[in-house]
Amino acid sequence: MSRETEKLARIRAEMKAQGVGLVALGPGAHMHWVLDWHPHPDERPTLLLIGAEEALALVPSVNAEQFGAATSVPLETWRDEEGPEAALARALDRLGAPEVVALDETMRTDFSLPVLAALPGARHVYAGALVGKLRMVKDAEEYAALKASARANDKAMQAGIAALRPGVTEKEVAQAIQDAFAAQGAQVAFALCASGPNGAYPHHSTGSRKLESGDSVVLDIGAKLAGWPSDMTRMGAVGAAPEGYDEVHAVVEAALEAGMKAARPGARAHEVDDAARGVIEAAGYGEYFVHRTGHGLGLEVHEPPYLTSASEEVLEEGMVFSIEPGIYIPGRFGIRLEEIVILRAEGPEILSELPRALAVV
Amino acid sequence: MSRETEKLARIRAEMKAQGVGLVALGPGAHMHWVLDWHPHPDERPTLLLIGAEEALALVPSVNAEQFGAATSVPLETWRDEEGPEAALARALDRLGAPEVVALDETMRTDFSLPVLAALPGARHVYAGALVGKLRMVKDAEEYAALKASARANDKAMQAGIAALRPGVTEKEVAQAIQDAFAAQGAQVAFALCASGPNGAYPHHSTGSRKLESGDSVVLDIGAKLAGWPSDMTRMGAVGAAPEGYDEVHAVVEAALEAGMKAARPGARAHEVDDAARGVIEAAGYGEYFVHRTGHGLGLEVHEPPYLTSASEEVLEEGMVFSIEPGIYIPGRFGIRLEEIVILRAEGPEILSELPRALAVV
Numbered sequence: 001m002s003r004e005t006e007k008l009a010r011i012r013a014e015m016k017a018q019g020v021g022l023v024a025l026g027p028g029a030h031m032h033w034v035l036d037w038h039p040h041p042d043e044r045p046t047l048l049l050i051g052a053e054e055a056l057a058l059v060p061s062v063n064a065e066q067f068g069a070a071t072s073v074p075l076e077t078w079r080d081e082e083g084p085e086a087a088l089a090r091a092l093d094r095l096g097a098p099e100v101v102a103l104d105e106t107m108r109t110d111f112s113l114p115v116l117a118a119l120p121g122a123r124h125v126y127a128g129a130l131v132g133k134l135r136m137v138k139d140a141e142e143y144a145a146l147k148a149s150a151r152a153n154d155k156a157m158q159a160g161i162a163a164l165r166p167g168v169t170e171k172e173v174a175q176a177i178q179d180a181f182a183a184q185g186a187q188v189a190f191a192l193c194a195s196g197p198n199g200a201y202p203h204h205s206t207g208s209r210k211l212e213s214g215d216s217v218v219l220d221i222g223a224k225l226a227g228w229p230s231d232m233t234r235m236g237a238v239g240a241a242p243e244g245y246d247e248v249h250a251v252v253e254a255a256l257e258a259g260m261k262a263a264r265p266g267a268r269a270h271e272v273d274d275a276a277r278g279v280i281e282a283a284g285y286g287e288y289f290v291h292r293t294g295h296g297l298g299l300e301v302h303e304p305p306y307l308t309s310a311s312e313e314v315l316e317e318g319m320v321f322s323i324e325p326g327i328y329i330p331g332r333f334g335i336r337l338e339e340i341v342i343l344r345a346e347g348p349e350i351l352s353e354l355p356r357a358l359a360v361v
Numbered sequence: 362m363s364r365e366t367e368k369l370a371r372i373r374a375e376m377k378a379q380g381v382g383l384v385a386l387g388p389g390a391h392m393h394w395v396l397d398w399h400p401h402p403d404e405r406p407t408l409l410l411i412g413a414e415e416a417l418a419l420v421p422s423v424n425a426e427q428f429g430a431a432t433s434v435p436l437e438t439w440r441d442e443e444g445p446e447a448a449l450a451r452a453l454d455r456l457g458a459p460e461v462v463a464l465d466e467t468m469r470t471d472f473s474l475p476v477l478a479a480l481p482g483a484r485h486v487y488a489g490a491l492v493g494k495l496r497m498v499k500d501a502e503e504y505a506a507l508k509a510s511a512r513a514n515d516k517a518m519q520a521g522i523a524a525l526r527p528g529v530t531e532k533e534v535a536q537a538i539q540d541a542f543a544a545q546g547a548q549v550a551f552a553l554c555a556s557g558p559n560g561a562y563p564h565h566s567t568g569s570r571k572l573e574s575g576d577s578v579v580l581d582i583g584a585k586l587a588g589w590p591s592d593m594t595r596m597g598a599v600g601a602a603p604e605g606y607d608e609v610h611a612v613v614e615a616a617l618e619a620g621m622k623a624a625r626p627g628a629r630a631h632e633v634d635d636a637a638r639g640v641i642e643a644a645g646y647g648e649y650f651v652h653r654t655g656h657g658l659g660l661e662v663h664e665p666p667y668l669t670s671a672s673e674e675v676l677e678e679g680m681v682f683s684i685e686p687g688i689y690i691p692g693r694f695g696i697r698l699e700e701i702v703i704l705r706a707e708g709p710e711i712l713s714e715l716p717r718a719l720a721v722v
Contacts, residue, residue: 040551043467043663062652065562081634081653081670106404109473110466110487126471190401201426273442291423292442302404309442 004071007034007134011050014130021098023050023127024115026107029299030131037070039063045084045111048073051095058084058091085114092118102127132304136296137318143342145228146297146320149186150340150351153221153230156180157354160193160219161236164361170195170206177221186223186230189301194218196242199334202291202326213239216333216358222301229301231322232352233338236359245335248285248327249358252335255279255325256356259293259307263323263341263348269311276325277309285327294322297340319343365432368395368495372411375491382459384411384488385476387468390660391492398431400424406445406472409434412456419445419452446475453479463488493665497657498679504703506589507658507681510547511701511712514591517541517582518715521554522597525722527574531556531567538582547584547591550662555579557603560695563652563687574600577694577719583662590662593713594685594699597720606696609646609688610719613696616640616686617717620654620668624684624702624709630672637686638670646688655683658701680704 001009011023011034025031025048027041039046044060046067059067061077068075076094078087092115101119103112105126116124126132138146159180163173174191181188194204196215204218211217215238222231235249255276262275273293280289294307297320305313305321324338337356341348362370372384372395386392386409388402400407405421407428420428422438429436437455439448453476462480464473466487477485487493499507520541524534535552542549555565557576565579572578576599583592596610616637623636634654641650655668658681666674666682685699698717702709 062563066564066566069566079651081638083669083671103470103474105471106469108467109464109470110489112470112473113464113485124474128471202423203427205427205430277442290440308444310444 002072004035004073008050008055010134011131012052014134015050015052015102018125018130020100020102020125020130021052022095022101022119022122023130024048024101024112025050025104025127025131026111028104028106029303030104030106030127030135032299033131033135035071039067044080045088045114047088047111047115049091049095051098054095056091056095058088060084088114089118098122100125102130128304135298136304137316138298138320142228142298145226146340147351149223149225149228149230150232151353152181152184152186152223152225153232154352154354155184156186156221156223157219157232157234160191160221161234161359161361164211164217164236164238166211166213166238168211169208170198170211171208173211173217173219174206177219181223184225186225189222189224189229190220192218192220194334197331197333200328200330200332202328202334202336211238214242216241216245216335218334218336220336220338229297231297231301231338231340232354233324233336234354234356234359235335235337236361238361240360241358242333245333245358248329249335251280251283251285252325252327252337253356256323256337256339259323259325260341260348263315263343265315265317265343265345267315269305269307269313269315270309272307272315272323273309273311276323280325280327288327288329289325290328291326294324296321315343317343317345323348363433365396365434369411369416371495372492373413375495376411376413376463379461379486379491381461381463381486381491382413383456383462383480383483384491385409385462385473386411386465386488386492387472389465389467390664391465391467391488391496393660394492394496396432400428405441406449406475408472408476410452410456412459415456417452417456419449421445449475450479459483461486463491489665496659497665498677499659499681503589503659504681506587507591507701508712510584510586510589510591511593512714513542513545513547513584513586514582514593515713515715516545517547517584518580518593518595521552521580521582522595522720522722525572525578525597525599527572527599529572530569531559531572532569534572534578534580535567538580542584545586547586550583550585550590551581553579553581555695558692558694561689561691561693563689563695563697572599575603577602577606577696579695579697581697581699590658592658592662592683592699592701593715594697595715595717595720596696596698597722599722601721602719603694606694606719609690610696612641612644612646613686613688613698614717617684617698617700620684620686621702621709624676624704626676626678626704626706628676630666630668630674630676631670633668633676633684634670634672637684641686641688649688649690650686651689652687655685657682676704678704678706684709
């Protein structure tokens with residue numbers, strides 16, 4: 001059985017279990033998971049349509065060569081001087097009207113709404129809960145790719161920490177990180193450097209502020225290596241940490257460790273958030289932890305499972321996600337510590353080999 | 362009046378004219394046009410909501426610092442451990458229920474469907490026909506940016522043509538083009554090299570085929586310079602053109618010239634397609650022209666107006682679009698010639714300075 005046929009069979013089993021009659025995927029990570037490829041997304045409607053018995057791809061004829069080479073699924077092509085409407089109607093007609101259609105939640109609105117309009121009786125759900133669910137547990141090849149990407153991130157993080165000194169700008173630190181990624185053949189995705197009081201903004205826009213002695217610095221960086229993402233946050237300090245820093249760092253570290261302990265196969269995602277948030281609340285910093293505890297990572301840097309206070313998702317052995325509590329104190333500093341882990345039977349395996357202690361440079 | 366205020370006023374005038382009560386834009390080109398910026402898109406619902414009187418932005422609190430710095434529009438923030446539902450409801454409540462909502466057609470399905478679900482009485486249209494309509498006519502600064510980008514493309518095209526010789530692979534030609542873009546500080550977007558019979562696939566995937574003497578080669582390349590895209594197609598040949606090439610090239614050139622002649626303020630988009638297609642059909646190659654004649658270009662490399670056989674869009678002075686007829690003969694070769702033009706009162710102004718004649722190397 002080809003990899004594609006196996007993926008389609010797994011999707012169909014899940015469709016049956018969830019009562020979904022049709023899955024519609026756009027050019028993105030869900031489609032990539034099925035085909036090991038996806039076309040460059042543009043405005044031309046392009047859909048992988050998976051029915052209970054049959055699958056079809058709606059493809060603009062200008063891309064039919066590329067698409068056909070990547071799949072054994074039959075193509076329903078359309079010429080772009082005519083538009084996709086007739087071809088979409090033919091494809092949906094052939095697959096039959098479902099009661100429930102799972103739409104790729106990441107795809108363009110003008111890819112989804114024509115599908116819904118053509119299926120007036122159907123209810124919609126999102127493919128994140130179906131294809132995304134299957135994507136959460138990775139295979140050995142995928143773990144190896146994510147580990148290699150994490151190692152590249154470790155090296156870039158070390159380059160970022162080594163660049164910390166008084167007078168250097170946030171952007172210069174980010175550049176050192178980007179250069180370290182590039183030297184390893186990785187495509188940088190983000191290199192956040194938030195120094196001193198800027199650290200109190202979780203997604204600070206790395207800027208021209210010059211680092212000063214006594215600043216703490218949040219470094220949250222990620223790249224893609226051979227298509228697989230990394231994501232990690234570590235803390236550095238220029239000469240010395242600011243007043244009161246060590247106590248707060250210890251709280252974030254304890255929160256991360258509590259999250260790690262709660263992350264077990266069979267636990268619910270919110271239990272990891274509860275555990276980490278509980279430590280921070282008990283220490284009196286609850287109002288300063290302004291984001292979720294984690295997110296999945298795989299073909300995308302953010303994907304299911306999301307570790308929020310409300311998520312009832314049951315964690316399974318083999319899932320990959322971040323655990324990243326933080327405390328952000330306006331006007332003073334922010335602290336975030338982030339690990340990417342593979343959930344093993346006995347608990348989380350951390351991909352990074354770098355310590356989480358404050359790196360004073 | 363700030364640039365943002367002026368853009369919002371222009372959108373509101375268009376909303377009134379079209380009977381649209383609410384515009385919802387995601388992090389993409391439409392939002393960028395209004396704010397001169399848009400946040401990095403991720404899975405966290407982020408919307409610019411423009412009502413008849415007031416505008417609001419739905420923003421995850423982790424990005425509120427960045428977003429607030431880019432706009433004077435008030436923010437309705439949500440914490441990501443809670444989710445956006447309540448904040449979206451508050452925002453829509455404050456703006457009032459519209460009869461017609463214009464959704465950003467490019468935004469994620471899971472950004473759009475909650476807006477529609479919260480407005481059960483509303484009919485939807487796409488923002489492409491409203492914000493996209495306003496974006497079609499550029500200003501002097503935008504023309505200058507697009508021209509600069511086109512000049513960088515001219516240089517990269519010359520580098521690609523200079524790289525043509527027997528034994529070089531398509532990928533090596535593409536690399537020469539990429540290097541030429543990089544040397545000019547431009548981010549390459551695509552560098553299509555389709556040699557010999559591969560030229561018959563309009564969107565051929567540049568591969569490892571080695572060029573042979575007597576091949577014609579389609580080069581379709583684009584990059585972003587300071588955020589503004591370029592897009593151009595020229596034809597080269599290795600030593601000599603294949604048999605029968607010159608006659609077909611002359612037909613494509615005549616089709617392009619007919620399209621240029623039909624492109625006048627007040628004409629409909631399909632008239633440009635009709636003119637170009639008519640020349641190709643009259644020459645007996647109609648079945649081999651398998652795509653539309655052109656697309657707009659601005660913040661995005663493909664944007665309105667689209668020049669298809671069905672488009673009733675009225676062309677206006679100041680619009681920027683491609684005219685790019687082609688003939689693709691399976692097993693033999695393909696020919697496409699593409700210019701980006703600004704539509705002036707007297708007709709199209711071509712941005713490139715390169716000739717369209719076959720470059721025999």
